[in-house]
Amino acid sequence: MATSIETCVEEATTRIMDQCKEKNSWPMWTVNDKISKLVPNPRAVPTSWKWDEMKKLMLESAKYVPEEMAERRALMMVNPGFGEVTGPSPYTTDTIYAGFQMVLPGETAPAHRHIAFAVRFIQESGNGFTSVAGQKIYLQQGDLVLTPSWEWHYHGNDGKEPTVWVDCLDIPLHVYARTNFLEPYPTAKVPDLVTNDSPFHFAWSKTQQALDSQDTPRAVYHYLSNGSPFSKTIGAQAERILKGHSVSVARETVSFIYVVRRGQGKTTIRAPTGEATIEWKEKDVFVVPAWSWVTHEASESDDVYLFALTDRSLVDNLGLGRIDYSKP
Ligand SMILES: [Fe+2]
Structure with missing residues (x-):
């Protein structure tokens, strides 16, 4: 029949x-x-970028890419699940883009604004800063700084060592909707004032305090602005896993770009696109595609602090959130 x-x-x-x-x-x-598939079907595959290797490449590129182009001196994190980079931007997960960006001592990355929402997680900074909406914010390792859609911003480094961060933007959405565009500012810098209390700035010290106030093996902290997600598209969270512990997390329709803030360990990811166990240490980056079973293992020696950029805001705003609590 x-x-x-x-x-x-x-x-x-x-x-x-x-x-x-x-x-x-x-x-x-x-x-x-x-x-219509029977399960969510991301294209992203579990992938990692080792900090030592990427920093070496960034220092090499900084020898040749001039200050005038410092706002573009980034090494993009290309998820191999999407093949070669042929379009306007690669995908790090299916919905968010990330790259490593470096600003050298004394440099100014020229001012501009764009529709895409950007967040930066600081990997290394002597005295690096971001200026956004007229607020000049000095940044330390582990800080998060936002540059919301269409706000003027530029970056600089008043220290003696390179400043490096992980950039994350909602570019994949704009590639689909064809909605991103930018405007350069007439001068390299925008008039601004130094501030120590900006709604665009999340200091790591407060994040760690929030994590350490929880006494479970896995502590989670969600970054919020006035009690709500700071963006309609990008979200961020931090986690602490006590040393020697292994924690499994329910799979959900959210994808993650993890940055190791401190410690070492490994993560086993069973994604719809494949399985991988990724060993990591401080400042490494790894991707968890949506609908993955995940187990993080902290080493025996130290507690682990992880930071993650996510598309949780987008997923929640569109009502696309689904969580599977069943055991894998
Ligand atoms: Fe920008």
Whole structure:
């Protein structure tokens, strides 16, 4: 019986396919399995970037890419699940982009603004700063700073060592919607004032305090502005895992770009696109695709602090959040 249905469908397709093409149409039954899967189907695969290797590459590129282009002196994190970089930007997960960016001592990364929402997690900083919406914010390792959509911003470094951060933007959404554009500011810097109390700045010390106030093996802290997510698209969270502990996390329709803030260990990721165990240490970055079973293991020697950029805001705002608490 199944064979005769298949034969009928095949015949129907053959009879009308050419006519459909002429009339800008297409028989849905030939592609339905590509539209509706039985489980969420990210393209991203579990991937990692080792800090030692990437810092070396950044220092090398900084020898040649001049200060005038410092706002673009970034090494993008390309998820191999999407193949070669052929479009306007790579995907780090299916919904968010990340890269490593470096500003050398004395440099100014020229001012501009864009529709894409950007966040930066500071990996190394002597006296680096971001200026956003007229607020000049000096940044330390582990700090998070926001540059919301269409706010003027520029970056600089008043220290003696390079400042490096992980950049994260909602570019994949704009690639789809074709909505991102930018405007350069007429001068390299925007008039600003130094502030120690900005709504765009999240100091690591407060994050760690929030994590250390929890006494479970896995502590989680969600970054919020006035009790709400700081962006409609990008979210951020930090986690602490006590030394020697292994914690498993329910799978959900959220993807993660993890940055190791402190400590070492490994994470086993069983994603719809494949399985991997990634060993990591301080400042390494790794990706957890959506709908992955995840187990983090902290080493025996030290408690581990992880930071993660996520698309949780986007997923929640669109009502796409699903969590699977069943055991893998
Ligand atoms: Fe920017």
